[in-house]
Amino acid sequence: MSASKSILTRFSGTNATFWLGLLLVGTITLTGLLSLVWTPYDLSDMVAGRLEAPSWQHWAGSDRLGRDLFTQLMIGAQIALIVGCSAVAIGAAIGVTTGILAAFATRFLDDALAAFFDILIAFPTLLTAMLVVAASDEASLGTAILALGIGLSPIVGRITRLLTKQVLSQDYITAARVSGSSWPSIVFWHILPNILPFLGVNLALQFGLAVMAEASLSYLGLGAPPPNASWGRMLQEAQGTVYTAPWGAILPGLAIFALVIGVNLLTDGLRDRLDASRRQV
Amino acid sequence: ALLTASALTLTPAAGLAQDYTPDAVVNIGSLYEPQNLDNTGGAGQGINEAFNGNVYEGLFVLTDGGDVKPKLVESYEISDDGLSYSFTLKDGVTFHSGDPLTATDVKNSIERVTAETSSSSRKKSLSNIASIETPDDKTVVITLEKPSISLPYNLSYVWIVNDAATDISNSEDGTGPYQLQEWRRGSALALVPFDGYWGDKPTNGGVMFQYFTDATAQNNALLTGAVDIITSIQSPDALSLFVDNPDFTVSEGASTTKELLAYNDRIEPFNDAKVRSALSRAVNKEKLLQAIWGDYGTLIGSFVPPTDPWYVDLNDVNAYDPESAKALLAEAGYADGFSFTLDTPDYDPHPVVAQFLQNELAKINVDVKINIITANEWYTKIYKSHDFEATLQEHVNHRDIVFYGNPDFYWGYNNPEVTKLISGSESAKSIDEQTKMLTEANRIIAEDAASMWLYLYPQIVVSTSNVSGYPLNGLNSQFFAADIKKVD
Amino acid sequence: MTLLSVENVGFSYRSGKPVLEDISFTVPRGANVGLVGESGSGKSTLLRLLLGLDSPQKGRILFDGAPLEARSSGYMRSYRKRVQAVFQDPYSSLDPSHRILRIITEPLRALKIPGDHRQMATKAITAVGLAPDSLERYPHQFSGGQRQRIAIARAIVARPDLVLADEAVSALDLSTRIRVVDLFEEISEAMTMVFVSHDMGVVAALCDQIVVLDKGRIVEAGLTNDILRAPKHPYTQSLLASIPRMPAGS
Amino acid sequence: MLKYLIRRLVILLLSLFVASVVLFILLRLLPGDPANALLGVGATPEQIAAAQAQIGSDQPLGMQFLTYLGDLIHFDLGTSFVSRSSVLDEITRRLSVTLPLALSAFFLALLIAVPLGVFAAVKANRWYGLVLSIISQIGIAVPVFWLGILMVYAFALNLRWLPSGGFPLRGYADPGRAIESMVLPVLTIALIMSASLMRYVRATTLKVLGSDFLRTARALGESFPEAFIRHGLRNAAVPVVSVLGIELSTTFLGAVVVEQVFSLPGMGSMLLLGIQQRDYPNIQGVLIVSTLLVLLTGFLADILQRLLDPRLRQEAR
Amino acid sequence: MTQDLLSVQNLSLSTADKGLVKNLSFTIAPGERFGLIGESGSGKSLTSLAVSGLLPPSIKPSGRIILDGQEIVGAPGKQLDSLRGDAVATVFQEPLTALDPLMPLGKQIALPLRRRLRREGKPSGRAEVNRHMRDLIDQVRLPDPERLVRAYPHEVSGGQRQRVAIAMALACRPKLLIADEPTTALDVTTQDQIIKLLTSLVDELGIALMFISHDLAVVGQMVERVMVMRNGACVESGLAADVLTAPKDSYTQTLVDAAHRFDAALEGRS
Numbered sequence A: 001m002s003a004s005k006s007i008l009t010r011f012s013g014t015n016a017t018f019w020l021g022l023l024l025v026g027t028i029t030l031t032g033l034l035s036l037v038w039t040p041y042d043l044s045d046m047v048a049g050r051l052e053a054p055s056w057q058h059w060a061g062s063d064r065l066g067r068d069l070f071t072q073l074m075i076g077a078q079i080a081l082i083v084g085c086s087a088v089a090i091g092a093a094i095g096v097t098t099g100i101l102a103a104f105a106t107r108f109l110d111d112a113l114a115a116f117f118d119i120l121i122a123f124p125t126l127l128t129a130m131l132v133v134a135a136s137d138e139a140s141l142g143t144a145i146l147a148l149g150i151g152l153s154p155i156v157g158r159i160t161r162l163l164t165k166q167v168l169s170q171d172y173i174t175a176a177r178v179s180g181s182s183w184p185s186i187v188f189w190h191i192l193p194n195i196l197p198f199l200g201v202n203l204a205l206q207f208g209l210a211v212m213a214e215a216s217l218s219y220l221g222l223g224a225p226p227p228n229a230s231w232g233r234m235l236q237e238a239q240g241t242v243y244t245a246p247w248g249a250i251l252p253g254l255a256i257f258a259l260v261i262g263v264n265l266l267t268d269g270l271r272d273r274l275d276a277s278r279r280q281v
Numbered sequence B: 001a002l003l004t005a006s007a008l009t010l011t012p013a014a015g016l017a018q019d020y021t022p023d024a025v026v027n028i029g030s031l032y033e034p035q036n037l038d039n040t041g042g043a044g045q046g047i048n049e050a051f052n053g054n055v056y057e058g059l060f061v062l063t064d065g066g067d068v069k070p071k072l073v074e075s076y077e078i079s080d081d082g083l084s085y086s087f088t089l090k091d092g093v094t095f096h097s098g099d100p101l102t103a104t105d106v107k108n109s110i111e112r113v114t115a116e117t118s119s120s121s122r123k124k125s126l127s128n129i130a131s132i133e134t135p136d137d138k139t140v141v142i143t144l145e146k147p148s149i150s151l152p153y154n155l156s157y158v159w160i161v162n163d164a165a166t167d168i169s170n171s172e173d174g175t176g177p178y179q180l181q182e183w184r185r186g187s188a189l190a191l192v193p194f195d196g197y198w199g200d201k202p203t204n205g206g207v208m209f210q211y212f213t214d215a216t217a218q219n220n221a222l223l224t225g226a227v228d229i230i231t232s233i234q235s236p237d238a239l240s241l242f243v244d245n246p247d248f249t250v251s252e253g254a255s256t257t258k259e260l261l262a263y264n265d266r267i268e269p270f271n272d273a274k275v276r277s278a279l280s281r282a283v284n285k286e287k288l289l290q291a292i293w294g295d296y297g298t299l300i301g302s303f304v305p306p307t308d309p310w311y312v313d314l315n316d317v318n319a320y321d322p323e324s325a326k327a328l329l330a331e332a333g334y335a336d337g338f339s340f341t342l343d344t345p346d347y348d349p350h351p352v353v354a355q356f357l358q359n360e361l362a363k364i365n366v367d368v369k370i371n372i373i374t375a376n377e378w379y380t381k382i383y384k385s386h387d388f389e390a391t392l393q394e395h396v397n398h399r400d401i402v403f404y405g406n407p408d409f410y411w412g413y414n415n416p417e418v419t420k421l422i423s424g425s426e427s428a429k430s431i432d433e434q435t436k437m438l439t440e441a442n443r444i445i446a447e448d449a450a451s452m453w454l455y456l457y458p459q460i461v462v463s464t465s466n467v468s469g470y471p472l473n474g475l476n477s478q479f480f481a482a483d484i485k486k487v488d
Numbered sequence C: 001m002t003l004l005s006v007e008n009v010g011f012s013y014r015s016g017k018p019v020l021e022d023i024s025f026t027v028p029r030g031a032n033v034g035l036v037g038e039s040g041s042g043k044s045t046l047l048r049l050l051l052g053l054d055s056p057q058k059g060r061i062l063f064d065g066a067p068l069e070a071r072s073s074g075y076m077r078s079y080r081k082r083v084q085a086v087f088q089d090p091y092s093s094l095d096p097s098h099r100i101l102r103i104i105t106e107p108l109r110a111l112k113i114p115g116d117h118r119q120m121a122t123k124a125i126t127a128v129g130l131a132p133d134s135l136e137r138y139p140h141q142f143s144g145g146q147r148q149r150i151a152i153a154r155a156i157v158a159r160p161d162l163v164l165a166d167e168a169v170s171a172l173d174l175s176t177r178i179r180v181v182d183l184f185e186e187i188s189e190a191m192t193m194v195f196v197s198h199d200m201g202v203v204a205a206l207c208d209q210i211v212v213l214d215k216g217r218i219v220e221a222g223l224t225n226d227i228l229r230a231p232k233h234p235y236t237q238s239l240l241a242s243i244p245r246m247p248a249g250s
Numbered sequence D: 001m002l003k004y005l006i007r008r009l010v011i012l013l014l015s016l017f018v019a020s021v022v023l024f025i026l027l028r029l030l031p032g033d034p035a036n037a038l039l040g041v042g043a044t045p046e047q048i049a050a051a052q053a054q055i056g057s058d059q060p061l062g063m064q065f066l067t068y069l070g071d072l073i074h075f076d077l078g079t080s081f082v083s084r085s086s087v088l089d090e091i092t093r094r095l096s097v098t099l100p101l102a103l104s105a106f107f108l109a110l111l112i113a114v115p116l117g118v119f120a121a122v123k124a125n126r127w128y129g130l131v132l133s134i135i136s137q138i139g140i141a142v143p144v145f146w147l148g149i150l151m152v153y154a155f156a157l158n159l160r161w162l163p164s165g166g167f168p169l170r171g172y173a174d175p176g177r178a179i180e181s182m183v184l185p186v187l188t189i190a191l192i193m194s195a196s197l198m199r200y201v202r203a204t205t206l207k208v209l210g211s212d213f214l215r216t217a218r219a220l221g222e223s224f225p226e227a228f229i230r231h232g233l234r235n236a237a238v239p240v241v242s243v244l245g246i247e248l249s250t251t252f253l254g255a256v257v258v259e260q261v262f263s264l265p266g267m268g269s270m271l272l273l274g275i276q277q278r279d280y281p282n283i284q285g286v287l288i289v290s291t292l293l294v295l296l297t298g299f300l301a302d303i304l305q306r307l308l309d310p311r312l313r314q315e316a317r
Numbered sequence E: 001m002t003q004d005l006l007s008v009q010n011l012s013l014s015t016a017d018k019g020l021v022k023n024l025s026f027t028i029a030p031g032e033r034f035g036l037i038g039e040s041g042s043g044k045s046l047t048s049l050a051v052s053g054l055l056p057p058s059i060k061p062s063g064r065i066i067l068d069g070q071e072i073v074g075a076p077g078k079q080l081d082s083l084r085g086d087a088v089a090t091v092f093q094e095p096l097t098a099l100d101p102l103m104p105l106g107k108q109i110a111l112p113l114r115r116r117l118r119r120e121g122k123p124s125g126r127a128e129v130n131r132h133m134r135d136l137i138d139q140v141r142l143p144d145p146e147r148l149v150r151a152y153p154h155e156v157s158g159g160q161r162q163r164v165a166i167a168m169a170l171a172c173r174p175k176l177l178i179a180d181e182p183t184t185a186l187d188v189t190t191q192d193q194i195i196k197l198l199t200s201l202v203d204e205l206g207i208a209l210m211f212i213s214h215d216l217a218v219v220g221q222m223v224e225r226v227m228v229m230r231n232g233a234c235v236e237s238g239l240a241a242d243v244l245t246a247p248k249d250s251y252t253q254t255l256v257d258a259a260h261r262f263d264a265a266l267e268g269r270s
């Protein structure tokens, strides 16, 4: 079956989710990128009145200090993306390395590492993150990211280990060994490319988790300090003004929701395609 | 309860002879849960709110109006040199455990506060007590090293605790109108009237302090009738729900809570009064107050609130004037500005205030780095180690200008003139003399811009309209519950 | 001349009962030897030993007169140049993420064999009857039979002396199977081959000698024709009797 | 099975040991000396030294670790620096809120997710199957505290059906109010959790629906509902059980945040307060107990899975 | 000839975007043994699923299938449920996945057995079911029945599993037994036993058989008539003896040639 045809025929069905996901994630990504070069106002400029409702001047209204909320939402997109991407990158760097190591290790070490992943997973991501944040001298975006990354790593590790074991049992690995390839080159040329699609799907899910966890951290007051306009912090700051200025709490909530659901939909779509391409012939 | 249905039963119980229900329990919402039950054990302001005057009583009481009156003291005499006080205790006072009040209890209670292991914030004010003697069961004689005009005031927050009581952190044995019924950490603390109370019986059937970790949840509880009173509203946005609503009573009391930016006056560049003045002038405090409190709150230009006898309006000293701020800064040698780290407690309103300051000071090229810390870190890092450049804090206490007379205080303000005035005021012969000296001290610290005093919080109490008789000012975090009346 | 000789080999997987016991046979240079036996009899395990992927716990394997040292990487490099393999499952034996060119030239790269790799790959792929433009495509674009050809091309590209094939045609259709068997026949002219299968018919068509394994032991070994005509061991007899035959006819 | 049980128990204990080591190390990384926290404001150096001696933070790390382990074995979690009351007592009291909260949310989530997930799988290519999966997608993307805030707004402030937060002073001695105050938090967690659980149930059910053995049963004359109930459910349950352990730990996590929204005196608010106050014994105690609980659920899930699936039982031998 | 048990007319199967089986027609008389041959993916399994009305929902049939006098295509689910087990039962290729991994084998055999006894109005108490089950186990020549009924699928060998699957199908006493490559996953010796078993059982019980395989020799041994399929269409059909000895179609010819070559090799005549 030809690839282009399958895309067209699937467009209407399950792949609607893919496109919707792409639309959401794409919009947020573009907004985040745009915020690097342009925002309607300066983040800290107190240009509006106190808690103004959305208007033509201030699309999302203003906060207590009269700062433009739309600007904060844009910067928030940037921060959410940075947090998601870097936390996942850290989680992946640690998780993939240990996961592959475990898959290769002798039975004892493998068991030990596998159990270790399980134990670390027993500390839920957010608790790990809370601890790490508390353990660092100053709460900053960096510590929050590091914390989330460390929190995600055992999950990634466990999945990597399983995927690697699956790939290791394939004949092409034996074939590569018989062809004289060394273990490092097998890892690099055969294992990584083959676990990547599945791992990627999973990492995308972890991305959603990380964004959500950062929001929770910020909500609990353990996240990035001001002036970082993270969506979770915006929510926390707006919580006291839910009655007088509900948009301040609704919009960041919707933004988190849109990003997470966007990533999940995108992931689902990707997974469907991946399954389809693996099923070929 | 499927709603205590405050809104419905409100219509004043027509025809009823009594104007309150004697056994109604009053629910009080608070954000300040005590950490333990011992006010000398780092329990926080919450324990004063719940226990002071309710469970424990002092020899004197600081009334909600700000007067110091005898409580457990029947009468007292001061020696001519002002160094010796002889107190006669009231008769018929018993502790909740049934023990009668004796002079030894008083002696021990005072020594508990001044003890080395005590972490009472008032320890220092009592440090010039030379000795306490108990010639008989009803008499206590305190000898001072130096005269202290505010000894009765200072004794108003010394709880008289039964000396037979053992576990003060987790239980109580006081003489107050209420005794502790139960405390569930993280949730609530309940007091019930004490049958053997020596004074007037409370006008309610008990009080329950319900604790919240955030103001929104607290407001919700008041809205849904889960609590009857909120002792101090934390934002004007919440107020809009209650103002002009016949179901609720909003009252404004006299506040003593001051928001301030405290510099570490020991270090460069904050040891230079010019720099401090410049910063003060660069910040539009009116705008800040508007942002945080809308139409509430007041600007006082100094550390002394209008309830203190030594208050004067000092708003004109170092008033908002960015141009002169720049000039002053240049004069002090910082024409290009400088940068400092602002340690900011992590709870409202400090982070928002910090951002406002950051923005204002940026206009005179002063770069502020915001560092969010927890209340606990604030105590260890700033209050104890003095390891900071500048910080934000709210100071709730009544008559606390004395802190500027203590060069070892966390902000390290050291002006010998002020120190002398403040310590001298303690030995003043009369209230007038004391007031005069402290007014002078107040003026000097304002001119010196010892700290940047941002605004005075409003003191707003909101209750459902079926309760009355509660204190409005909440001086020193006290909240006397015995006179609260509730119609059920 | 003996190319490979297996002497009293015994093997068991970690903490398990022996999978192979006292296995001895020889593979003459240029010959095709078939290893038959039912599922679980230890055929694949034996092949892994021959490939140096595991080491026997008992006995030894001699290649070209010298013992196989699976633990010496220097020895293994030269051994790999001379011994290659084809596996059973055409779907899992090719890495789905690489182009055919990469897959076929992997032994050349890994063993640092000099020369124009693309040219050698083209030669190998035409030798197995596929068009040279196949090199640019991915495994999923080929059918099972074609994939098995690609696997064979990979095995022969480095011109080894010995090719080991594990159930290399079992997963294929009858019509495809016959074509791949033909291909094996063709390439085995130039080299020695050990062919593992449970399909007696295929082994009979391809091999000069047969080794019959049952439960980890050799029950019978010898020339194909001898064994087919007069199986001595009862196991071999039942094996032969079980094979379904076509109805007699033209 | 017995042998497996013993082996699994040993692993459980080992895991707990490792977890407590990790905790010990993490907690020693927190800045500041715990003695400072203990004394609060205005302590002299002598007092600090005395306090350090009292809590042992002046001892070498190895020694500290040994005492820590020794205490753990006796299930002595120490005394809170701030409240000066026994950590274990406090945790027990708080658990009486968190455990019912998490467990009832968990079971409610199961109650919602299993039928809906199965339904969504069986009707996967109908529009309502699609609608269900969309709803579960939405549920996954909603931050739990946000839903909590909305719940308060809707059910407590507008409809006035339920309290907006808090927990009765007398706890379960006041059953009506205790239950009332649990309803919204439980619903909040359960809704969020059931979303992800439902997705999982749907996926495993779909897998079972495509399985050969279900086809065999139907080929021999079983009707679809019959075959599904007899063969499908149990088979779908096996993989679901294996994630329940992790799901339950997520519930505990949800509880941390939700307790904050609803001002519930549970373990979550205890932990948060502990972190804010640097109250080491409290943080340590909460984390050890919650890790123990999570590991224990993992253990139970494993056992349950083994009871359901004879293949695993054999593997273990 | 009496009424056909199964009559398939112009059967086509297709997904939304692709035809999988085209215009297939064949009949099976009661008690007849019919073979379906073809390479992998030629549509053999789909055809057999269509006959028992178990096509996956994404595949739509057209044409007619009349089984035991009833139309299958487009029939409501209830009607098909009562037809399956009674008129037709199937043994599938992979014995491990075809059995419920979580249920003891005895119980799996008992389920269809009890259904049949109920259908036939016979007593279906536990004792009866057990007695019949013993008979069935004997019939398919399974050793050690005591252990077997309590064992789970993974605890017995592939051949034994396949026998259990056959026993389950026979428990239904269907008029038509479909065997979809029931021996492909097995060793030759086991395969041989199963084939012999199946042949003798259908003879004994007078059941019609639809046997599906890609192995010509196996099919040749078992059936009277065959149909050869390729790419979803029939290329040739007729008496097994004719088709396998003198194929008319060129594709059938290559298959037959190939099979003969291996046979010849076995005779030592290569």
Ligand SMILES: Nc1ncnc2c1ncn2[C@@H]1O[C@H](COP(=O)(O)OP(=O)(O)OP(=O)(O)O)[C@@H](O)[C@H]1O
Binding pocket: C013, C014, C016, C019, C037, C038, C039, C040, C041, C042, C043, C044, C045, C046, C198
């Ligand atoms: N990695 C392993 N660990 C433990 N035991 C194994 C392993 N691989 C194979 N075995 C066992 O070793 C025995 C021989 O297996 P082997 O794969 O060599 O048989 P085989 O003859 O190739 O069978 P088949 O025809 O099914 O491929 C079997 O009982 C098998 O279960």
Ligand SMILES: Nc1ncnc2c1ncn2[C@@H]1O[C@H](COP(=O)(O)OP(=O)(O)OP(=O)(O)O)[C@@H](O)[C@H]1O
Binding pocket: E015, E020, E038, E039, E040, E041, E042, E043, E044, E045, E046, E047, E056, E058, E059, E214
């Ligand atoms: N559910 C399905 N959806 C779409 N296509 C399918 C489905 N099931 C089978 N097919 C396709 O239908 C064709 C015929 O499949 P079928 O299983 O009938 O082949 P077969 O002759 O039984 O092959 P084998 O010998 O491998 O069992 C194949 O191309 C297959 O890919």
Ligand SMILES: [Mg+2]
Binding pocket: C043, C044, C045, C167
């Ligand atoms: Mg094998």
Ligand SMILES: [Mg+2]
Binding pocket: E044, E045, E046, E180, E181
């Ligand atoms: Mg098939």
Ligand code: NI
Binding pocket: A121, A123, A124, A125, A126, D250
């Ligand atoms: Ni987690």
